[in-house]
Amino acid sequence: MSETSVSQATLLYRLQTFDLGIAQRLARLQEIETVLGQDETVRKARQRFEAADSALTPWQARVRDLDLEIKSLTQKIQQTDRSLYSGKITNPKELQDMQEDIASLKRRQSQLEDELLEAMMKSEEGQAAVAEAQRQLNDAQAAWAGSQVDLLDEKQRLEKEVADWQAQRQQAAAAVDPASLSRYEALRPKKRGQAVALLKGDSCVMCGVEQTSRIAQQVRQGTQLVYCESCGRILATP
């Protein structure tokens, strides 16, 4: 079958294949544009990391404070101890007071050591949580960088395909007579891009409605544009 004997409807159907393919790729390109530059997962992972870090900081400060306090207390106990056994103080009341002081300082020391132990445990837990959050943040960033590369590859591929398809579309459109083309263009937006439907048996593929044998025959003859009785699309044979 030579190209001139192909019906206008068939030519329009071929044109529509390009138009649909181009529209599909343009829609995906728009999606990619939206996704590129967004990093929701990374943003959330960073938030969790910052929260874990903030929770850890006061415990680390508490460990340092308690450590200092215990050291100064230990010094005080040693000093009092030395004075007590220096032999310089002989007053029994004074000696008893010093012994009581030492006992009281030691009780305080023991209390602070318990607190330090708890703060160290909290600090260690906090450090583990920060390390885990850091690991998750790194993973999210790596995945994001990877997805960016994949998306950029896909974008390039789609842009090339769209350019190729548009060139072929132009050729397909040039093969259609202007009157048929303008009827197709007018119908396209009303049918969500599907202005042409194939006839399968005697039925319209798009809406499934069986056509009268006269209409089906006209479609097969291909001498004029024939519309589906039900959905109004141009009927074509492949």
Ligand SMILES: [Zn+2]
């Ligand atoms: Zn139909």
